[in-house]
Amino acid sequence: MKKSITLFFLLAFISILSSQSSTRQRTLVQKDSIKKSKLVLETQDKKIDSLVNVLGVFKPFKKEAHASYYADKFNGRRTTSGRKFDNNKYTAAHKKLPFGTKVRVTNEKNGKWVIVEITDRGPFVKSREIDLSKRAFMDITSNKGSGGMLVTIEVMDK
Template sequence: MKRSVIVLFFALLVTIILGFSNKTNSNFVREASLFDTVKKKDSIRFLDSIKAIDSIKIVDSIANLSTRMYKKNVEASHYADKFNGRRTASGKVFHNNNYTAAHKTLKFGTKVKVTNVVNNKSVIVTITDRGPFTRHREIDMAKKPFLEISHNKGRAPLRVNLEIVE
């Protein structure tokens, strides 16, 4: 009796662990799991991710952009590596090398110029997710653009100014 209960418990545990696996094949879009931020119907569609090369072209022409100040002297942080390959709230696949960010209220697809208050380095990111869900943080960026403007070896949080690119 005890042996069958242990075997059943072990089989159930293995099933649960495999059900929450985040690995995907290149030709297969997995179904949304409990921890994803999209609805099941969105995971069926194939969605393109934002290309880093497009963001680099935008960054090169920062001087020619018209921007309007959104918020000054707010905290920014970066995504953890464990979120690579997961879907964002907009349905796009997240990668820490893309120039993307999360914001609580801005529309998806909004381009935001993020400028470090200390060293005046700036980068342009696209809003593709909701968050950050930490108090007093305004924006949560992918790791690559965060490190480009960081002055303290990538330690979060960072004081930034946010401008909306028009």
């Protein structure tokens, strides 16, 4: 009888711990042997931007396209699609692709890529193919000081 009560409380305790660990933020502190500093890795149980989790087939659209990013002065203004522009979201402007199209943009130098949604028209410079939000651009660029890069553009096939 005593063993069954102990087992019951042990199972109850484990279920409480597992439910709490899934709802709170977990932090893992790890020593970096090379730099002799602490790396802090955080995982949060929050809704991740749906654009990042898109599972789909992408078909090639254009290689060696020149990409740039929006200036900060456009933050908060309305885009051609009617949505408010936010430089911290994964959005882009393209001259011809329909609004709402999901596009994978890959930096040709380092292979990093990001998925963005077309929400605006532009860029209005002949040599440029796509304007990315600042967040999307900085996620894939190899040189944070540059204003442009060569990218491969792939359109999500629906």
